[in-house]
Amino acid sequence: MGLLNAMPGAAAQGLIWGIMAIGVYITFKVLDLADLTVDGSMVTGMAVCAMLMAAGWNVWPAMLIAVLAGMGCGLVTGLFHTLMGIPAILSGILTQLILWSVNLKIMGKANQALPARTFDVLISQLEKYHALVILALFCVVLVTLLYCFFGTKFGAALRATGCNEKMARAQGINTDMHKVVGLALSNGVVALSGALMAQYSGKADINDGRGAIVIGLAAVIIGEAIIGKMPQNYIVRMTGVIVGGIVYYVVYQTVIFLGLDTDLLKMLSALVVAVFLAVPHLKKTYFNKPRKKEVSKNA
């Protein structure tokens, strides 16, 4: 019974992680960049939203500023990567470390309370079903907006940048600019999820973003497994990612309920992601049966 009672809450948190995973999807899948900024930019979103609301701001402008702050984080990573030629993964790590200090400065301390009883928040864990509806609406709007964006000339150029950089440049696409925009967009989405998380959990904490990238990757991978061979457009794919976030969090809650040592959770998450990331490589290396046609062609 306890587990069932926990489900609406787990689903709500899963939706928030799903939104974050959409941000990860933009960099990891669309742009083909591994961006580790998210561990920091998620907290930036939480901190900015919490501090502004604590200072008396309305929730909507507070969330908007949080998203813009997240985009700023992505911009920094993007400029490290393109302007200064630092590998994407290192650029993200550097920004993440910068953000640790920045986030502490934003909050002035390690955490900031945002109790739903005192503040006029959009969602709160005190009203889980209400939160579920609001979060689902956020997901619908976000997926729709991004779907439209990917269908524009600009969005298509961004996808081409991730798919084949050499080709993109040959077709006159400023690949550096599109990478920076993609990173900013991604971290804006991540910060949005942070702002929602701060409201839902009633606090922002400097440690809350730790391992966010792994959860995001897990959601992306689970999402891919779920949609499998379904006809794929970006609505299906992004919906898959969000469902992946929910599945991740429901499983997470279940193993906690079953009494697993919570200290081990991050390790298990990372190992699960590692295994799934390894699947394409393992398939290619150990399960590859050359087709006859290809062999004769190469001979």
Added chain:
Amino acid sequence: MLELKNITKIFNANTVNEKVALNDISLTLEDGDFVTVIGGNGAGKSTMLNAIAGTFPVDGGQILIDGTDITKLPEHKRAKFIGRVFQDPMTGTAADMWIEENMSLAINRGKKRGFTWAIKNNDRELYKQMLKRLDLGLEDRLSTKVGLLSGGQRQAITLLMASMNDPKLLLLDEHTAALDPKTAAKVLAITREIVEENHLTTIMITHNMQDAINHGNRLIMMNAGKIILDIKGEEKKALTVESLLEAFHKTSGSAFASDRALLG
């Protein structure tokens, strides 16, 4: 049309691996010229094409297209003037995107890419007509991922894409070398058609001497970063593989290093 003035490119300068890839090259192309380029491995053919396309900055000299200096222009800005097809069929198209999406990327080459739909219905009609002329049955497969197509099909689409939006210059970097002979011949035929129809000024690198002789109105041969032969007009029409080899011996004073060029 295209002017290369004293282009020099040195890789790994000031190291033991220093390689002068282009050594003070000058070349002027007239409007509508179709130049074939031959030469052994490491002669500087691809480096010359990449220098024109802006893949890397050159170490000296000037590149002009229609009198405009493009030497300092980044690659994606030069793309406005230049259509390209690469040796590797995987390079010229985005594998995870549909045929129509790839073509829409090409038709916007050199234009501002804003927040309007990448593909509209009348675009699809245009793409269909263009694909139909390839005669590869691709006109009914607009929403097929390019990654699912064969190398020859991909090169044909890349050619179409390179010719879209009126480029001033078409650069073909051994674009048939990775294909089987039959497909290569087909892609070459399509190349010829597209070049003639659009009156494109073209530079085509090839390892096949016979192809170099059969196509275009001008042939240049490169060796060690220099242009060592430049044959045009009537003189080019009279060329044979033997006379080309002989000319090479005379000019460079050495045997043609590449077996591929001989056998091809």
